[in-house]
Amino acid sequence: MTLGTAKIDKKGTRFGNTALSATQARRLTLAGLALPSILLMVAINGYPILFAAFQSMYDGSLLNWGEFVGFGNYAEVFRDPAFWRAVRFTVIFTMAGVLGSWAVGFGLALLMLKPFPGRALFRVLLLLPWIVPIVVSSMSWNWLLATPYSLLPQAVEAIGLGRVMFLADPTMAMITVCVFKVWISYPFMLMIMGGALQAIDKNVMEAAEVDGCSGLRRLRHMILPMTARTTYIAWILMVFFSVNDFPTIYLLTGGGPLSSTTTLIVMAYRTVFQDFLPGYGVAISFIVTIALVALSIFLLRQIRKSSLQ
Amino acid sequence: MTPTNPKKRPDWARTILLLIISTVLLSPLCAVFWLSLRPRLGTDIAGPTFTNFVYIFRNTEVLLWLSNSLGVSLIAAVCSLIVAAPAGYVLSRARGRAVNAFSLTIFAVQSLPVIVFIIPLFVMFAQVSLVDSLAGVAIIYVATSISVACWMMAAYFDSIPKDLEEAAWIDGCSVFTTFVRIVLRNSLPGILSVMIFSFLLAWNDYLIALVFLRSDSQFTLPIGLQTFFQQNQTDWGPVMACAVIMMLPPILVFATLNRFFSVGGVGGSLAGR
Numbered sequence: 240m241t242l243g244t245a246k247i248d249k250k251g252t253r254f255g256n257t258a259l260s261a262t263q264a265r266r267l268t269l270a271g272l273a274l275p276s277i278l279l280m281v282a283i284n285g286y287p288i289l290f291a292a293f294q295s296m297y298d299g300s301l302l303n304w305g306e307f308v309g310f311g312n313y314a315e316v317f318r319d320p321a322f323w324r325a326v327r328f329t330v331i332f333t334m335a336g337v338l339g340s341w342a343v344g345f346g347l348a349l350l351m352l353k354p355f356p357g358r359a360l361f362r363v364l365l366l367l368p369w370i371v372p373i374v375v376s377s378m379s380w381n382w383l384l385a386t387p388y389s390l391l392p393q394a395v396e397a398i399g400l401g402r403v404m405f406l407a408d409p410t411m412a413m414i415t416v417c418v419f420k421v422w423i424s425y426p427f428m429l430m431i432m433g434g435a436l437q438a439i440d441k442n443v444m445e446a447a448e449v450d451g452c453s454g455l456r457r458l459r460h461m462i463l464p465m466t467a468r469t470t471y472i473a474w475i476l477m478v479f480f481s482v483n484d485f486p487t488i489y490l491l492t493g494g495g496p497l498s499s500t501t502t503l504i505v506m507a508y509r510t511v512f513q514d515f516l517p518g519y520g521v522a523i524s525f526i527v528t529i530a531l532v533a534l535s536i537f538l539l540r541q542i543r544k545s546s547l548q
Numbered sequence: 549m550t551p552t553n554p555k556k557r558p559d560w561a562r563t564i565l566l567l568i569i570s571t572v573l574l575s576p577l578c579a580v581f582w583l584s585l586r587p588r589l590g591t592d593i594a595g596p597t598f599t600n601f602v603y604i605f606r607n608t609e610v611l612l613w614l615s616n617s618l619g620v621s622l623i624a625a626v627c628s629l630i631v632a633a634p635a636g637y638v639l640s641r642a643r644g645r646a647v648n649a650f651s652l653t654i655f656a657v658q659s660l661p662v663i664v665f666i667i668p669l670f671v672m673f674a675q676v677s678l679v680d681s682l683a684g685v686a687i688i689y690v691a692t693s694i695s696v697a698c699w700m701m702a703a704y705f706d707s708i709p710k711d712l713e714e715a716a717w718i719d720g721c722s723v724f725t726t727f728v729r730i731v732l733r734n735s736l737p738g739i740l741s742v743m744i745f746s747f748l749l750a751w752n753d754y755l756i757a758l759v760f761l762r763s764d765s766q767f768t769l770p771i772g773l774q775t776f777f778q779q780n781q782t783d784w785g786p787v788m789a790c791a792v793i794m795m796l797p798p799i800l801v802f803a804t805l806n807r808f809f810s811v812g813g814v815g816g817s818l819a820g821r
Contacts, residue, residue: 268723269642272634273650276694279631283669283691284657290668350566355559361566363802367577370798372752374770375791378777379576382583382784390579422573483661486754490774504663511667512759524664535659 295521305518312522321498321506322523329482329502332417336481337474339421344428345470349462352436362433369426377490380419409499412492416500420487424480428473435469436462468542475538482531503527580795583788600789609764610790613772620682620768621750624689628697628746629739631690636701637727641710658695666759673760680762688760689750697742704738705731744805748798769794 295312299305316322347365351358368376384391384405395403405415439462447457463470485504488494494501494509501509503523511520571578585596588603604610639651669688670679678684708731716726732739757771767775773794777787 265723269638270646272724272727273638275631276635276654276698277650279691279694280653280657283688284660284665287665287668287672288660290672291664294668294671347569350562350569353559353562355562355566357563357566361570364570364574366802367574367799370802371577371795372754372770372798374754374773375580375795376576378773378787378791379580381777382579382788383576422576479659483663485663490754504661507663508755517667517671521664521667524661524667527661528664531659531661 291521291525295518295525297518298516299518300515308518312518313526316519316522316526321501322503324498325501325503325506328413328500329504331413332420332484332488332500332502333478333481335417336420336424336484337477339417340424340477341428341432341470341473343421343425344430345432347425347429348433348436349458351433365429366426368422369424373423373486373490376423377419377486380491384415406492407496409497412496412500416488416491419491420481420484423487424477427477427480431469431473432466435466439465471538471542475535475542478534478538479531482527577795580788580791583784584792586785588783588785600785601793604786604789608776608786608790609767609772610769610776610793612765613767613769614793616682616767616772617751617769620686620689621747623686624693624750625743625747627686627690628693629742632694632697632701632742633732633735633739634727635694635698637705637731639698639702640705641713654695654698662692662755666756670759679760680766682761682766682768685756685760685768686750688756689746689753692753692756693746693749697746700742700745701735701738704735704741708734740805744801748801751797 294304296307296309297304298308298312351361383389386392387402387404389405392403392405395401404411406412444457444461447461452461482502483504484502485508488500488502488505489508492500494505504527507520507523507527509520510523511517514520584600585598586600587594587597588599635650635654638647639654666688673679673684678687712730712734713726716730717723721729752770753768754770754774757768761767761771764772764775769790773787773790776790780787
């Protein structure tokens with residue numbers, strides 16, 4: 240009964256002195272409900288991050304901290320040419336992942352906007368590259384193009400384009416990894432942009448069509464502006480996904496050949512678990528985190544600006 | 549065909565175009581199915597067979613990895629529901645400065661790269677012998693799914709009218725009883741979405757299992773499959789049979805539940821790709 244009064248109290252009707260303790264009981268219960276998640280986040284996310292912040296200032300191994308070097312690891316990271324190569328490929332990979340998957344996903348969403356036989360089936364089928372576990376898709380791509388005797392290199396040679404080393408040549412490997420990323424991520428864009436397209440008022444589009452507005456002009460002056468907000472949000476999410484992506488690259492090339500496809504996250508992983516330099520690796524991952532936080536604040540501001548107009 | 553045309557004929561040209569596009573885009577996955585059904589080298593069976601599947605269950609540890617994967621993913625799904633449902637209720641119903649801070653924390657946790665907390669967690673877990681243990685991996689899966697799971701639950705609770713709870717309060721139910729008896733009981737679709745989301749997140753994970761699982765007997769399917777693949781690079785049949793088993797659960801989930809749940813919500817489980 241007391242809790243009932245608490246609720247009524249909130250609505251503005253006073254029910255005597257019991258109301259206060261009832262509100263407190265309600266608050267306490269709600270705090271208790273939130274507690275497990277808070278504990279989990281503190282134990283698995285919060286505390287390790289603090290731990291990592293300290294570890295990035297030491298030069299030891301995984302289980303032995305070694306000596307305190309202050310910001311020495313960070314200074315060393317910024318002097319390391321391998322770091323700047325990884326930054327370069329991270330930017331390439333992210334740009335390709337975001338714009339490529341958006342272009343493919345948005346294109347497919349536009350194609351599937353009008354009803355046609357089998358639309359429901361294609362909607363599910365085209366999501367497959369995203370649904371299938373990454374270990375499986377990387378394996379299928381490996382089968383497709385890893386060795387000179389695989390299907391794709393043989394086909395390319397048969398057309399007369401010569402021998403292309405999809406994973407063995409550094410430049411080709413960079414292109415292949417980016418294409419693989421686009422292939423994995425386009426369904427995400429297809430879902431998000433498909434939703435945005437369906438939210439557009441059909442009458443407006445039909446009115447424009449009747450008025451003789453061509454398809455391209457409708458796309459540029461109506462569809463793109465009307466879906467701009469969704470596009471920005473999808474881009475931001477994909478920037479995060481791409482920068483933090485580890486398995487896509489690691490399973491296809493392992494970061495090679497000659498570290499050409501090493502992004503910052505792959506570099507951090509290899510530094511810690513293959514070179515056994517946790518301080519250095521953690522420093523790299525912190526730099527990535529800080530860059531991402533800064534970038535997301537900047538991008539969120541851009542969204543606010545664009546939605547104000 | 550103009551929109552003013554009253555008789556709309558089915559747009560078969562578009563179907564054919566999409567058929568071609570889908571064939572190209574899905575060819576790597578078709579290859580997985582095709583290779584898994586191809587007879588093994590050195591046998592004289594013609595046409596599709598299931599010998600690869602028989603082989604991997606008899607001669608490899610795939611069955612063990614499969615049960616590890618299923619176990620970890622199910623535990624992660626249940627635990628993540630237990631943690632996320634109450635937290636989602638708080639996000640949905642409570643207001644105030646503390647709740648704002650709570651929701652901001654959940655959002656921040658989501659945007660951190662997994663690698664940042666994996667390294668110190670490895671050291672922490674080594675001290676309490678949770679490295680190379682499925683329990684340790686399950687805990688991390690719950691933690692990685694928690695923020696999205698909380699938001700999904702909160703979004704679902706938002707759709708449940710508050711009148712029901714208020715009636716229960718007036719009848720003398722406590723907040724906790726109301727939450728369990730009234731709110732949770734009416735949230736089956738939300739609960740299922742969260743569980744599927746967490747299940748798939750655990751099922752598809754590679755990085756966490758790669759770092760934390762060290763011995764064959766503890767491998768989950770992705771790590772087992774990858775090891776198996778590295779040892780049998782040329783013998784594609786068994787490897788691809790294993791891959792087919794690995795990709796069946798997510799495909800089945802999407803094929804059957806696509807209509808009932810928003811694909812966007814469940815699809816969030818694969819976020820990070």
